[in-house]
Amino acid sequence: MATIGEVGWQVLRGHGIDTVFGNPGSNELPFLAAMPGDVRYVLGLHEGAVLGMADGYAQATGGPALVNLHAASGSGNAMGALTSAVYAHSPLVLTAGQQVRSTVGQEVMLTNVDAAALPRPLVKWSAEPVDARDVPRSLSQAVHTAMLEPRGPVYLSVPYDDWAAEAGPDTGHLVGRRTASAAALDPAQLDALAGMLAAASDPVLVLGPQVDAAGANADAVRLAESLACPVWIAPSASRCPFPTRHPGFRGVLPASVRDVTARLAGHDVVLVVGAPVFRYHQYLPDDLLPAGTRLLHLTADPAEAARAPMGDAWVAPVGPALAALAERVPASGRPAQPPRAPFAEPASATGHVPPEQLFALVRTLAPADAVHVVESTATADAYWAQADLTEPGSYLFPASGGLGFGLPAAVGAQLAHGSARRVVALVGDGSANYGITALWTAAQYRVPVVFVILRNGTYGALRGFAELLGTGETPGLDVPGLDFVKIAEGYGVPAVSARDADGVTAALKEAFDADGPRLVEVLTAPGVG
Ligand SMILES: Cc1ncc(Cn2c(C)c(CCOP(=O)(O)OP(=O)(O)O)sc2=O)c(N)n1
């Protein structure tokens, strides 16, 4: 008779899972011993990097992505990265090894106490099967739950003696099982939405990560062109759902009530698609909407619809809904949006490369369809001023703002894209440290990410918040003395440092020509310590 481990892996392989991101402990070894030979194990040196790699991989492939962590300590290390995965609706299947089932109650070493409670509320579902014979069905439930709308991470803790147990006779039904999210807006709902948009005198679209995750960017363009309206990306953008050089594109909405309301002023109808309403960040209170503005909200996530503080919401997968609205909404007759102004020539400096100049160099030197994984938190305006993103899946940012996403997610995304698309990571010298061990995985597996570290010697975004909050010069705002060339080389990634445009140009050209990972440290501020 087959073992639980053999059948469990048959269930996972039946879903096309051929890669595991992990960091093992003794509790995980029996699961890994049963792993089929055609499954790739990608080792990360810290579980935060493991989770971040899996998140980048899942967002690039559409998922599911399998993660294997070590009991409570490994799961705990991954929690920071999980705060982004849950808001990114990333379909991750987290598995964690548990001590021998009969010893858990006495809390022997490496017991994951109350394992299913540990990752909540950062997962859609969390469980530890009450009997070894339920492990294969629980694995099946985990994959289906992660992939059904709204997608999201799940967690399954499995006592390590379960894997050798004998599987029951009925597990064969699990391997071929398929589930699908079929809910959609009905014709009356679509007609009502299309009617409100067509009747609007000055509509505006606000698009979120679900649009890009659904690959519905082109339908968003069709709808925007029918309406001849401006288009914003929703605040705290974790993906880019609309071509940034399209005439209608206006940028990313700022992340405060006051500034969102100011940007929406004058519009009588706002259609938000595929984003929460809204992921504000800076606390600057004001009216939630301009007077006379109606907000319509379309999302796949019922929780986003329910918790929004204003507007009317419809819950359905956003891809089919956008396509249907693009079909239904007639040309408005308004003049098309004027072409975007050419890129501004960014300022240069002596002894360092200002961020906007760096982003302009990346735009001109990276492949046109490069995937940008960004985690440089004080340079967003400069980045979007120079962004030329067209394809779906071109941009990833930590969805919860929890740092440690950038370097690992870039490795995961590049593993997903293979030779089809290059991934460039644009990460601050503060953020880089939270996921730095991903450099080792990139080196060991020869994952050709181009890592660009923006070195300004400070937590720039916190300096911005200190100004906003009037907290002055608090401790913990500067990160001097970090040598990312030595750090990178210590993890096996060839690296150079550059402090002028010629140096950056030469380094990026070499990096994008390389068949392995490269790191380019760029001094982006004067007098960096
Ligand atoms: C895990 C974690 N720790 C701390 C923070 C707080 N934090 C920190 C420490 C930031 C500074 C990031 O500095 P950077 O060098 O990466 O980029 P900038 O210099 O461009 O801000 S932004 C921010 O929200 C966070 N978001 N996530």
Ligand SMILES: [Ca+2]
């Ligand atoms: Ca910095």
